[in-house]
Amino acid sequence: xxxxxxxxxxxxxxxxxxxxxxxxxxxxxxxxxxxxxxxxxxxxxxxxxxxxxxxxxxxxxxxxxxxxxxxxxxxxxxxxxxxxxxxxxxxxxxxxxxxxxxxxxxxxxxxxxxxxxxxxxxxxxxxxxxxxxxxxxxxxxxxxxxxxx
Amino acid sequence: xxxxxxxxxxxxxxxxxxxxxxxxxxxxxxxxxxxxxxxxxxxxxxxxxxxxxxxxxxxxxxxxxxxxxxxxxxxxxxxxxxxxxxxxxxxxxxxxxxxxxxxxxxxxxxxxxxxxxxxxxxxxxxxxxxxxxxxxxxxxxxxxxxxxx
Numbered sequence: 001x002x003x004x005x006x007x008x009x010x011x012x013x014x015x016x017x018x019x020x021x022x023x024x025x026x027x028x029x030x031x032x033x034x035x036x037x038x039x040x041x042x043x044x045x046x047x048x049x050x051x052x053x054x055x056x057x058x059x060x061x062x063x064x065x066x067x068x069x070x071x072x073x074x075x076x077x078x079x080x081x082x083x084x085x086x087x088x089x090x091x092x093x094x095x096x097x098x099x100x101x102x103x104x105x106x107x108x109x110x111x112x113x114x115x116x117x118x119x120x121x122x123x124x125x126x127x128x129x130x131x132x133x134x135x136x137x138x139x140x141x142x143x144x145x146x147x148x149x
Numbered sequence: 150x151x152x153x154x155x156x157x158x159x160x161x162x163x164x165x166x167x168x169x170x171x172x173x174x175x176x177x178x179x180x181x182x183x184x185x186x187x188x189x190x191x192x193x194x195x196x197x198x199x200x201x202x203x204x205x206x207x208x209x210x211x212x213x214x215x216x217x218x219x220x221x222x223x224x225x226x227x228x229x230x231x232x233x234x235x236x237x238x239x240x241x242x243x244x245x246x247x248x249x250x251x252x253x254x255x256x257x258x259x260x261x262x263x264x265x266x267x268x269x270x271x272x273x274x275x276x277x278x279x280x281x282x283x284x285x286x287x288x289x290x291x292x293x294x295x296x297x298x
């Protein structure tokens with residue numbers, strides 16, 4: 001863990017830092033990314049997990065529209081750029097060891113490329129798994145080519 | 150994405166699979182791990198993100214007590230084994246591309262090794278960050294050596 005995040009463990013409420021101090025100390029992985037959890041701000045539903053580079057995070061904080069880094073396409077991914085289903089940023093948080101983001105968002109329509117509200121639609125227990133949510137919309141109406149989200 | 154998760158995109162609600170079919174298709178990373186988000190089942194609060202190996206996930210599903218894989222200690226980490234602050238599993242979900250888990254849990258006391266309820270206690274915006282939650286308990290009372298959680 002970085003010295004900065006270690007020092008915040010015992011910091012009082014209200015202790016503040018600049019964005020650069022924090023982003024310099026974030027533990028980006030070998031690819032320069034950290035996982036970002038998107039949670040609907042009012043319902044509390046966890047919608048998806050995607051990845052952010054420093055550039056994606058800085059753009060998200062500056063614009064208020066969530067931008068991830070697509071590992072499969074190896075470029076910035078402005079959520080909704082293909083589907084129109086954008087995520088507006090309500091708030092962002094870093095975790096105790098500076099390697100995960102929690103985003104409070106306002107998601108327009110489905111967050112999932114399958115047309116479902118949330119990406120977490122496969123319930124799992126020790127016996128097995130089951131699909132337990134249906135698409136809100138047909139993904140063919142969201143994507144022209146069916147390959148991007 | 151695996152063929153199995155691709156095929157589930159258009160599966161109807163109720164489509165079921167065995168646990169082995171799903172776990173064989175999960176996209177474990179190069180270290181054999183996937184991220185697992187822990188969400189308090191009743192309040193919806195996102196408590197933490199940690200990592201699971203297949204063995205950790207199988208143990209969690211079998212026992213109902215959440216077991217992660219500690220990357221820093223390179224071994225299974227039964228949440229609460231040092232602190233007593235265990236996580237009971239309420240439900241588990243896989244996401245659309247089979248590389249992230251969402252765990253619904255019942256967390257006893259603080260989830261965070263700093264003694265805070267949630268690990269996400271650093272609020273961040275374009276100006277900067279601020280610690281905005283205080284420990285529920287002094288971490289020194291949770292850990293004998295201060296190094297494990």
